Amino acid sequence: MASLSPAPPRPYRDFVVPSRHRRFFRAALLTLCPCYLIAVWLGDLDSYIWSWFPLGFAGVRTFVITLSIIPLYLLRARQWHTGKRNSLSPWDTFWKQRFEVARVFVAYAASAFIYGLVYLSMRGADVGLGFTDPGKPHERTKLNERPIYFQFLLIVLACGQAAMHISRDYDRIPESKPGWGLKEEVSYMVVPVLSQAGIQAVCVWLVGSVVYFMGFRNWFWGYWYWTMEKVFSLAKTSRPTGLAPFLSLAIIFLAHGTLLTVLWNFGNTMFNLNMGKEPLRKGLPISATSNDPNGTLINGLKSKKEDYRNEAFQELALISGRFEERRKTIFAQYDRAKCPTARQMSDRCLDEIKAITRRIKTATDPSYRPDDEKTQQAPGPIQLVPQISQPIQETQTMPLAKPRATNIEKVKSLAGEIIMDPDTPGRVKFATRKAWVKGAGAKIGEGIQEATSTWASIHQWLSDSPVGSLFRTSIRRTANVVVLGTPYSRYATIASAITALKNLSVKSLVDDERGLYQDYIADIIRTLTIAIQNIESYMDTLDPTWSSKPAEERRRKVPEVQDLLVELKAGLGSVFGAFHEYLEGLKMSRAEIREVKKLVSGEQAPVGFMGR
Incomplete structure (x- = not known):
């Protein structure tokens, strides 16, 4: 049977x-x-x-x-x-x-x-x-x-x-x-x-x-x-x-x-x-009563609905930190379809962090295309209708008619003739006309500068007015849209994903009996490092828009982005602190390890191998 x-x-x-x-x-x-x-x-x-x-x-x-x-x-x-x-x-x-x-x-x-x-x-x-x-x-x-x-x-x-x-x-x-x-x-x-x-x-x-x-x-x-x-x-x-x-x-x-x-x-x-309560019921995660709790939670992490996915990440963060028995089952289920349970959950968390880099590159590089768009197959060749006549021979073609000259071209031609022919009567007045043109050009330049300064003052007045404030953009708004997403911030989901990765990585030293989770540590460290470097690089190069106030040029610290950087660096520091002795054995180069050390210690690290 x-x-x-x-x-x-x-x-x-x-x-x-x-x-x-x-x-x-x-x-x-x-x-x-x-x-x-x-x-x-x-x-x-x-x-x-x-x-x-x-x-x-x-x-x-x-x-x-x-x-x-x-x-x-x-x-x-x-x-x-x-x-x-x-x-x-x-x-x-x-x-x-x-x-x-x-x-x-x-x-x-x-x-x-x-x-x-x-x-x-x-x-x-x-x-x-x-x-x-x-x-x-x-x-x-x-x-x-x-x-x-x-x-x-x-x-x-x-x-x-x-x-x-x-x-x-x-x-x-x-x-x-x-x-x-x-x-x-x-x-x-x-x-x-x-x-x-x-x-x-x-x-x-x-x-x-x-x-x-x-x-x-x-x-x-x-x-x-x-x-x-x-x-x-x-x-x-x-x-x-x-x-x-x-x-x-x-x-x-x-x-x-x-x-x-x-x-x-x-x-x-x-x-x-x-x-706003935590996703718990009777002191246990809400998915605990499922026939396959971890499989149900993975379905939530993959959900297309933002609110379901956010709650699933919050539950995973709670499980990875508070519920030891449930966390051990995540490491023990290595024979799940596609890949082990811990790997599937970690991949979903890494996707949330990688989305930060995708949003930044999309905003700064118009030619950037995400990996999923690059892998799409190009359309096949178009089948044309059969040829029903012989191609046209070169001897059968007729020369194209010369296009009619425009008024501007006529004026240019006449001016050229006047300049080149010394016997032309208009040649005598050319020097006077040339001086007049130079003087008019100088006056036009002064007018442009005056109009520019006038527009700057008008622009400042419009930006400071109540009506102009409705259309004003700022560095803070731009950075939040690019880094944290729109129309609503994804900070809570990203923070839960970072917490889950940090807890799973640190606790795997004790709870992962087979030691399989260590194969994912290098990928986790690289992803966190790249996200930190891209955020810091983006904030350093972010320019104020035309409607920004002058004070915006000196203000680069966006509170929401700084909070996210604190979360990312705290997660990176915890994972690096738990595995720094084994990173060379986990296929990380010494240059990468030095770069991570600079980020963890608070030094300004250049965007190196992992940031490219």
Whole structure:
């Protein structure tokens, strides 16, 4: 009986997606806490039990208020990413992500509108914010302007929060702080969130009131009247009814504008805190329950989706450093298809580091083509149609007609005749004309210099203006795009790959019983060295662009690139320190070893054999 072949490893997404669902659900549950507190505050506090009992009206109000936070969570689930945004200019960022920007404004506006409707439905009639004003007994029902003003201010508050969301890139999941849990994170954010929310509500009230009374009051009144007259029998009036008493209305908005801002910030923080957690479940890597954990992890490292691949590299970095038993299985599986497990994982890590060199060479050398493009087969010969006539003989061809001379050529010919013929009458005036031409050329040169200096001043003024800042590029932006990738930085993935290579290399001295991993050490050291040399060489030769400020010419230290260099040199130092005694036996020349020593010791090493 033929033996059954082992089942293929499960896809990595089968473990990542459930893990993210658990994190998302936990973040949503935690967001119920401020919703519950707002629901208790909005309720009637005349009962010691039912005013706060979750299974009563307080629970219903909590559910309704939670509807206002759902658009925000749908937005975050759609647009979250781990790396910083990288682009050549702010306008480039906006244009490439214009649909994401539109979704941000729509989500916050929908959230504010739902929250306003919920409050007006619950407590509007009690505080004079009902949709209609019954007036005196002998008067017809009139439309109330106060809820229109309240909803308008909430929409302005949503636009301000959306602008902050975009400018500060709230969609990015920051790295989790080591040792921080829910208690530490909440206690850290309480005071800043409350103070920021109060200040933001006051600013929106001032700006929103000016905008409302200057241009939007009649328009909103007409739209609201057109909507409400289909539900209520309203008195016909074309002018707003007024906002008195105004002070109480302002206090109501300041209170609920602050609460809504706190709710948004709390929801964003809970989402970041939970989605930024390490890829673990019950203290073990998420792929530990697979039928082939290492095969599943390799599938994740090869994934075409950026977020899956980033999580797989993060899990590999954790396994190589914390989980000894799992790390030993990586070295022990040498009979896997294609090549050993350790080799496949190391190759994926090296690919992330080699991509840095490819991006730099692509940006600096227009003729550079990656290796995968060079290996593509050239197209085969094109099959032409059969020849149906005899080729044309040279004796059968007719001479081509002489092209007609242009006006410029006619002028040149005439000038040549005047100069060469001394008897020509125009020859007498030639010296005078020649002197005049020289004087005109000098004046033109002065005009060009003056225009150049004028353009330089205009260019400087445009670059410093608010409009020009949208299109301004800089050395920092250019370096981040080239070294770390675009549209989002790949720093987290590269750092995880470096950590995994460093841990696997150092731990192989103990965990690799067969000693097979040592064959990969030379390749790892060369790849790290080449990446460091290319980054340093690129930063030394990076020139400021036409829109850069003068200070950019003196600033070559880009923080993100410097952090990556620190990671690369730390990884190279660890691997070199563990194997420096055996490198000559691992087929590395003495010149290469000296070059690595210079990099590890901090000396400026020229781009030598390994950098070419």
